[in-house]
Amino acid sequence: MTLKRRLVLGVGLALGVLWASAAALLFLDLRSQVSDTLDERLAASARMVAGLVARQPGLLESPRSDTELVQPESEGVACQIQAAGGEVLVRTEGANSQALDAREPGYRNTMISGERWRLYTLEHNGLHITTADRMTERGELREGILLVLVAPFALALAGGIGVVWFGISRGLAPLEQLSREVSRRRPSMLTPVDIGSAPAELQPVVSTLNDLLARVNEAIQREQHFASQAAHELRTPLTAIKTNLQVAARQAPEASRALDQAQAGIQRMQRIIEQLLMLARVERAGAHGHERAAVETVIHQAIADLPERDRIRIDSEASLPDLPLPAPLASTALRNLLENALRHGTNGETVELRVQCSGTDLVMTVTNPAGDHAPADPERSDGLGLTIVRAITERFDARFEFRHPREGMVEAVITWPT
Numbered sequence: 001m002t003l004k005r006r007l008v009l010g011v012g013l014a015l016g017v018l019w020a021s022a023a024a025l026l027f028l029d030l031r032s033q034v035s036d037t038l039d040e041r042l043a044a045s046a047r048m049v050a051g052l053v054a055r056q057p058g059l060l061e062s063p064r065s066d067t068e069l070v071q072p073e074s075e076g077v078a079c080q081i082q083a084a085g086g087e088v089l090v091r092t093e094g095a096n097s098q099a100l101d102a103r104e105p106g107y108r109n110t111m112i113s114g115e116r117w118r119l120y121t122l123e124h125n126g127l128h129i130t131t132a133d134r135m136t137e138r139g140e141l142r143e144g145i146l147l148v149l150v151a152p153f154a155l156a157l158a159g160g161i162g163v164v165w166f167g168i169s170r171g172l173a174p175l176e177q178l179s180r181e182v183s184r185r186r187p188s189m190l191t192p193v194d195i196g197s198a199p200a201e202l203q204p205v206v207s208t209l210n211d212l213l214a215r216v217n218e219a220i221q222r223e224q225h226f227a228s229q230a231a232h233e234l235r236t237p238l239t240a241i242k243t244n245l246q247v248a249a250r251q252a253p254e255a256s257r258a259l260d261q262a263q264a265g266i267q268r269m270q271r272i273i274e275q276l277l278m279l280a281r282v283e284r285a286g287a288h289g290h291e292r293a294a295v296e297t298v299i300h301q302a303i304a305d306l307p308e309r310d311r312i313r314i315d316s317e318a319s320l321p322d323l324p325l326p327a328p329l330a331s332t333a334l335r336n337l338l339e340n341a342l343r344h345g346t347n348g349e350t351v352e353l354r355v356q357c358s359g360t361d362l363v364m365t366v367t368n369p370a371g372d373h374a375p376a377d378p379e380r381s382d383g384l385g386l387t388i389v390r391a392i393t394e395r396f397d398a399r400f401e402f403r404h405p406r407e408g409m410v411e412a413v414i415t416w417p418t
Contacts, residue, residue, distance in 0.1 A: 003175075007168050012161045023153045030145055038138060039107060042120035045131040049079060050124040076134035078117075081127055089127070109135070174198045178206065190217035234273050242266045275336075275384050293327035295320040295355060295362070301331035308342050316355040321362060321418040325396045330416075333392045334364060336385035337412045341368035344410075358415070366412040367405075389414070 080091035105123045109116060116135040121128055177195045192210040195202075242263060249259040295316065303309050323330050334353075341351045345368035352367040393400040393414055403411040 004165075004168055004172055008161065008165050011164045011168075012157075015160050015164075016157055019153050019157055023149050027146055027149050030149075031142055034141060034145065035138070038133065038141075039118070039120065042107075042118065042131045042133060043122070045077075045079065046120055046122035046129045049081065049129050049131070050122055050127075053081065053127065053129075054125070076137045078132045080130045082130065083127060171199075174202050178202065178209075182209075190214075190220070230276070235270070238266055238270055238273065242270075272384065275388055291326040292322040292324055293330045294322050297327050298323060298330040298334060299353070299355070301327060302334040302338060306335065306338060306342075311342060311349070312338060312351050312353055314353045314355075316353075317357060320355060320357065323362065323416050324418065325392070325416075329392050329396075333389045333414065334366075336389050337364075337366045337414070340385055341366050341410075341412065345369055357418075360418055362416045362418050364414045364416070368410060370408055370410045 078092050081089045083089055105121045105128075107118070107120050109118055111117070112132075117132045118135055118138070119130055119132045121130045123129075174195055178193065178198075181193055181195055190213045192213060193206055195206065198206055245259050245263050245266065248255070249263075299314065299316065303312060303314075306312075338351065338353065345351055349369045352365075354363075354365045354367065356363055356365075389400055392398075397417055399413075399415040401413050403413055405411055
């Protein structure tokens with residue numbers, strides 16, 4: 001989980017818990033007040049009926065065959081006046097006299113026709129005046145209050161989380177910019193990181209990162225300088241040794257075989273030195289230079305003076321685009337692949353070099369039968385030649401990979417962007 005999500009989740013949960021607690025406390029307080037208010041309304045209704053009876057005592061003295069009063073406007077309320085002896089004097093239409101029968105003054109709850117009612121009984125001048133209302137209306141009123149409370153709190157919570165998300169996003173924007181800046185960099189890009197006006201909390205991170213990049217750049221420069229100087233220093237004595245071996249071969253024909261082997265070893269050492277010099281040049285080369293190389297030139301330089309070049313079969317399309325790198329680097333990469341294929345392939349088998357376009361890319365494929373001495377995993381080969389191939393392709397945004405189209409065949413593929 002990202003830092004932004006953690007912060008928003010933490011703040012959102014905290015706000016939700018706090019606001020839910022506040023809403024719950026407010027709802028409980030309002031429910032208690034509403035219940036008290038409705039109870040007080042029942043008591044006020046009973047007192048009002050008692051006052052009417054006190055001012056007009058004739059209402060209860062005249063003989064009546066029907067004890068029902070007019071039907072109230074709401075079905076959820078009821079009223080009944082009962083004499084001390086238990087006789088119902090008057091009641092609202094539809095009211096159940098037995099259900100409203102109450103000798104004890106005060107509040108109580110009862111069931112009437114399967115519904116809960118709230119009753120209040122007032123004793124006045126020997127009369128029991130009972131008022132009642134249905135609990136369903138009270139429940140609907142509480143639900144309305146709950147909705148009125150929840151809706152604003154929910155909207156406020158959603159708006160608060162949105163504001164928190166926006167604020168955290170703005171606050172972490174320099175950190176995300178730093179992440180993008182570092183992820184876009186190539187391995188050779190070791191210049192200081194600049195993300196503009198970074199906040200004070202991020203300045204130590206940027207400063208430490210720039211110091212690390214500076215130290216890495218210095219270390220790489222020292223390694224490149226050492227490799228270049230060592231290769232140059234070794235070239236001169238090797239040339240002298242080779243010259244002396246040639247002189248010795250002319251003066252001592254009987255030792256020609258040993259001298260030939262020595263010269264082969266010297267040539268191999270010279271080849272390694274040339275590879276080291278080329279690797280140093282690749283490390284110093286720019287990733288996006290303006291030099292371009294023709295494919296024909298690259299192939300010609302790659303196979304020039306190559307041992308066993310007669311085993312190489314070239315299949316190249318016509319009118320190929322130029323490669324976006326200097327010709328010596330491209331030819332070095334291709335030559336190393338060909339040498340690797342000739343060295344590890346089956347003796348005498350043909351090595352195929354196929355060059356073709358694939359969309360906007362130019363693909364070079366070196367195919368050879370895997371010999372007995374081929375490495376089990378050519379992609380993990382530690383040879384200097386393949387190391388140089390990887391360095392060149394990475395520096396110029398190309399892809400280098402090994403493929404196994406079928407059993408016993410190995411393909412080394414370089415995909416150059418054109």
